[in-house]
Amino acid sequence: MQNITRIYALSKRNIILRYKNSFAGFLWGFLKPLLYLLIFIIVFSSQVSANNYVLYATSGLVFWFFFSNLTHQSVNSIINSNGIIKSINVPTIFFPLSEAISELFNLVLTLVVFLIAMHWFGLVYSPLLVFVIPAAILFAIFSFGLSLILCSLNVFFRDVGILWTTVQPAIFYLTPIAYNKEMITKNYPWVVYYNPIYYFIELARTILYQNQMPNLSLWGICFGIAGGMFLLGYVIFNGLKNQFISTI
Amino acid sequence: MNTKLISFKNVTVSFWQNDFGVHSIKDLMKHRKQPFSNKIILNDVTFDVERGACMAILGRNGSGKSTLLRTIAGLIKPIKGQITINGTFAPILAIGAGVELELSGYENINLLLSLYGRYKRNSNTIQDIIAFSELSHEQLSMPVKRYSSGMVARLAFSISIANDADILIIDEVLAVGDKGFQQKCMDKIFGIKAEGKTILFVSHFTEEVMKICNTALLLDKGNLIDSGTAEEICNKYMRLFP
Numbered sequence: 155m156q157n158i159t160r161i162y163a164l165s166k167r168n169i170i171l172r173y174k175n176s177f178a179g180f181l182w183g184f185l186k187p188l189l190y191l192l193i194f195i196i197v198f199s200s201q202v203s204a205n206n207y208v209l210y211a212t213s214g215l216v217f218w219f220f221f222s223n224l225t226h227q228s229v230n231s232i233i234n235s236n237g238i239i240k241s242i243n244v245p246t247i248f249f250p251l252s253e254a255i256s257e258l259f260n261l262v263l264t265l266v267v268f269l270i271a272m273h274w275f276g277l278v279y280s281p282l283l284v285f286v287i288p289a290a291i292l293f294a295i296f297s298f299g300l301s302l303i304l305c306s307l308n309v310f311f312r313d314v315g316i317l318w319t320t321v322q323p324a325i326f327y328l329t330p331i332a333y334n335k336e337m338i339t340k341n342y343p344w345v346v347y348y349n350p351i352y353y354f355i356e357l358a359r360t361i362l363y364q365n366q367m368p369n370l371s372l373w374g375i376c377f378g379i380a381g382g383m384f385l386l387g388y389v390i391f392n393g394l395k396n397q398f399i400s401t402i
Numbered sequence: 403m404n405t406k407l408i409s410f411k412n413v414t415v416s417f418w419q420n421d422f423g424v425h426s427i428k429d430l431m432k433h434r435k436q437p438f439s440n441k442i443i444l445n446d447v448t449f450d451v452e453r454g455a456c457m458a459i460l461g462r463n464g465s466g467k468s469t470l471l472r473t474i475a476g477l478i479k480p481i482k483g484q485i486t487i488n489g490t491f492a493p494i495l496a497i498g499a500g501v502e503l504e505l506s507g508y509e510n511i512n513l514l515l516s517l518y519g520r521y522k523r524n525s526n527t528i529q530d531i532i533a534f535s536e537l538s539h540e541q542l543s544m545p546v547k548r549y550s551s552g553m554v555a556r557l558a559f560s561i562s563i564a565n566d567a568d569i570l571i572i573d574e575v576l577a578v579g580d581k582g583f584q585q586k587c588m589d590k591i592f593g594i595k596a597e598g599k600t601i602l603f604v605s606h607f608t609e610e611v612m613k614i615c616n617t618a619l620l621l622d623k624g625n626l627i628d629s630g631t632a633e634e635i636c637n638k639y640m641r642l643f644p
């Protein structure tokens with residue numbers, strides 16, 4: 155109970171901090187995907203064989219930005235909270251966790267707007283859409299696991315944060331978000347199939363775009379990757395957490 | 403009930419320290435050695451604190467006082483030794499402790515109270531904090547980064563004493579407040595002491611220490627070199643600087 159209040163307070167802090175002193179504030183959550191969408195429509199829509207390109211790209215974009223914001227915010231979560239870590243006994247895992255929760259909150263808002271707006275672009279309302287929730291949770295667990303690794307290593311090697319900001323756009327363009335996966339799988343199938351993010355995007359997109367239930371093996375793969383990443387992250391974080399205070 | 407509130411037995415604390423200024427992977431490649439070495443900060447420290455005691459920790463700059471307080475508060479895990487604690491803590495009160503610079507005074511009050519684990523707080527607590535800090539509504543509404551250091555200390559001290567914990571930890575915080583506030587803090591500390599709570603106090607002002615504390619520890623380079631009554635230790639501490 156005490157801990158729930160703490161995580162809630164930290165998540166609230168993150169949200170306040172993020173939008174403080176910014177004019178558009180919360181709107182940025184929507185403006186960013188929207189801007190990318192416009193670029194994609196201009197660049198890709200004639201090359202990609204999707205019968206509804208706007209819905210296709212947007213459903214991928216929403217989830218990509220969830221992943222990208224979450225990891226980006228978490229990388230520095232430990233370093234930025236050094237004042238609290240040095241004076242209050244709060245489990246350090248709460249800092250990346252609260253980042254993940256505030257980003258989930260953002261995703262929920264974005265998805266609500268998405269569901270309303272995309273109706274005009276051919277999104278079919280059906281009970282199946284409920285499965286977006288477990289899909290988002292699996293993706294969140296995966297992203298949180300990765301964040302644990304990034305933020306704990308970043309305490310000792312600040313390169314990790316810089317490196318992550320640098321490789322993120324590369325991952326973005328190598329993941330079939332704006333284009334069909336066939337554009338890559340023709341020549342370099344491994345680029346897609348070894349990319350864990352591809353599976354989560356595919357999961358969400360099967361529900362939102364194709365309006366179908368993803369098959370069991372896709373759920374299984376996502377479940378496995380999410381669980382594995384979370385465990386790995388947790389082990390690394392736990393191994394390093396006692397020395398955070400001496401380095402930040 | 404156990405009267406020993408805090409008990410340290412042969413506690414050793416060490417920090418990882420990078421000796422070559424390794425702050426990036428590039429440096430690591432160049433040196434190709436152990437990037438981190440262990441540096442002992444507290445060496446084999448043993449002491450007890452009775453319930454209701456008021457203990458000072460004295461020592462030169464860098465002797466490990468703040469580190470000792472953090473270890474007591476459970477922020478730092480020792481590599482050797484045993485720590486037993488039978489009580490709850492107010493957070494460590496250092497200058498600007500845990501205060502988020504970008505947030506306003508009000509937002510900080512809410513955040514820190516929640517982090518201390520006060521989930522059942524009522525508006526009374528908040529009123530008390532505001533009253534004690536003597537900060538105006540206007541000041542509490544602006545981001546803490548625009549506060550003066552005395553104002554930050556007022557805010558942090560007020561929040562931290564609102565927490566009715568068993569142990570109050572104070573790390574050189576009174577120095578920046580003005581005369582009025584220092585007096586007010588002293589009165590409050592005596593009040594807390596009268597309630598039978600335990601206070602751990604770090605300060606370089608021996609008069610303050612002798613007024614507030616009964617017992618004291620003297621640290622030097624991470625070693626506990628002496629412990630005894632506040633007066634004895636204060637005299638010893640003075641003799642460190644001939």
Ligand SMILES: Nc1ncnc2c1ncn2[C@@H]1O[C@H](COP(=O)(O)OP(=O)(O)OP(=O)(O)O)[C@@H](O)[C@H]1O
Nearest residue numbers: 400401417419443462463464465466467468469470
């Ligand atoms: N992160 C760190 N890594 C390595 N050594 C550290 C670190 N933090 C502190 N130290 C060392 O630990 C020792 C004790 O530091 P500490 O902050 O506890 O001193 P202090 O007694 O509180 O001093 P002061 O009176 O200046 O507040 C110092 O020698 C300092 O160099």
Ligand SMILES: [Mg+2]
Nearest residue numbers: 467468469573
């Ligand atoms: Mg200190």
